[in-house]
Amino acid sequence: METTSGENLSEVAVERSGNAIATLNRxxxxxxxxxxxxxxxxxxxDADALRRLNRFPSVNVSLRAGQQLLLPATGEELRPRTPDREHRVQAGETLSKIAADYGVTLAALLQVNRIADPNTVYVGQLLIIPGDSREHGGASRQIGPPRNGFFYYTVQPGDTMSTIARNLNTTMLAIQTYNNLPDAETVYNNMQLKIPYGPPPIDQVFPPVPMSGTRFVVSISRQQCWVYQGERVVYAWPCSTGAGERRTKPGNYAVQSKILNAKSKVWKLDMPYWLGIYDVGPYENGIHGLPVSWQTGKKIWSGLIGQPATFGCAMLGDLEASILFRMAYIGMPVHVLN
Incomplete structure (x- = not known):
């Protein structure tokens, strides 16, 4: 995209770390x-991530020409990539054999080398080998909008992990997880912390369902979830996952049961808007709204959404759970990420 002056944004007005602002952000x-x-x-x-990073009270704040802003890094910039390799064709080799030897598809090999006829390969020809498709168990791609990723926050005097998490709309567990910190106390002045924002990118192996379908993503460390329709995020909600030893199990699942009001004889609870996703012995873990106690007839855990609280399920508020229930279908993909 070009600026109003006709200059390319990737070539002007953007600096890397090492400038007067001591940060890893551009x-x-x-x-x-x-x-x-x-x-x-x-x-x-994300506009709100940009606002939080620069400590503005609103996205509508007035800016002045010459003011220097910190930019979040997008997921695309920070996503690891498998580098392309090269191969010199030897006598007796075919494109099919070369593709099999490197664990890539013949179609991918033809596409990256712009070869129309697979029989035209010749000895001495230099081929580009695309990244290994076996790395994720099959042909895969990333789903999710580009407006997600990370930004770096520089710890200030008086900061604690809890205040940083609260001010930047994340959790202490997410900060520990994304920065490989041993505990919630290990922060110090001028430390660079990586703060995630937006839905996490997912390695999606195709074809589970058409890309136009609905899918649900849960982040355990961030206690947040997202509803996709195709590649577009239509809802972003806080949620609660399993607490203590009954931690929600990460994995790629599909909705296997859909019950308006499921009953748990083990915990003596009603579970409204139930979407079962995986078995735990003879029982099932899933997604649900606020449970209702058989003993009192009242809803429980209403003040715990946004922190681990359940016996292994993912819990939403009743309004959010009802919206998801209406959209969900048997076989709908559910991705539970650390």
Whole structure:
């Protein structure tokens, strides 16, 4: 995308770390007419993440020309990639054999080398070998919008893990997980913390369902979840997963039961808007709204959404659970991520 002056944004106005602001984030110098929403749109980042990173009270804050902003990094920038390799064709080799030897598909090999006829290979020909498709158990791609990723936050005097998590709309567990910290106390002045935002990218192996279908994503460390329709996020909600030893099991699942009001004889609870996703012995874990106690007839755990609380399920508020229940179908993909 070009600026109003005709210059390419990837070549001007963006600096890497090592500038006066001691941070791993890129920086951007505000131009006349810029708004946070416009800058976020240009760089493919979330406007609210941009606001939080620069400590603005609102996305509608007035900016001045020359002001320097920190930019979040997108998931695309930080996503690890398998590098392409090269292969020199030897006597007796065919494209099918070369593709099999490297664990890639013949179609991928033809596409990356722009070869129309697989029989035209010749001895000495230099081929590009695309990244190994076996790495994720089959042909895969990333789903999710580009407006997700990470930004780096520099710890300030007086900061604690809990205040950082609260101010940046994340959890202490997410900060520990994404930064490989041993505990909630290991933060110090000027430390660079990686803060995730937006739905996490998923390695999606095809074809489970058409990309136009609905799917549900749960992040255990962030206690958040997202509803996709195709590649578009239509809802983002806080949720609660399993607490203590009854931790929700990460994995790729599909909805295997759909019950308006399921009953748990073990815990003596009604589970409204039940979507079962995997078996635990003779029982089933799933997604549900606020449970109702058989003993009192009242809802429980209403104040715990956004933190681990359940016996292994993913819990939503009743409104959110009812919306998901209406959208869900047997076989709907559910991705539970750490």
């Amino acid at each position: 920086t951007y110098q505000v131009r006349t007419g810029d708004t946070l929403s416009l800058i976020a749109l240009r760089f493919g980042v």
